[in-house]
Amino acid sequence: MIEFELQGEFIPLIQLLKATNLVQTGGEAQIVVSEGEVTYNGNIDTRKRLKVKRGDVVEFRGTSIRVI
Template sequence: MTQIPTDDPTIQLDQFLKIMNLVATGGQAKMVIQGGFVEVNGETETRRKRKLRHGDLVSFEGTTLQVEFDE
């Protein structure tokens, strides 16, 4: 599991997808999110600015990752 270094206890969904290398660009992140291909905590999420918090589960193309922040 990769931890995200940040001072903010949230991260936007599109940024998370890029940081975790699930997509190559912000444009690709926008397309897959708005296209309904990404789930957050088991539910389809179409808002790319959705704030993720510690413990959230993000699923895309058969990969599920849990959001974790460095302390």
């Protein structure tokens, strides 16, 4: 599990995937989100601009990210 320390109030989902090096580009992040490969707090979510906040858990290809 990756623990990601949030600096502001939120981080957009596609930026979180890039910041944790789970994808190489923003374009790749948009594709995997729109294809339903990412779960947000246990549910598939296809919103690219989703605001991820402290306490949220995102999972992608077997890797979990907990936002702290």
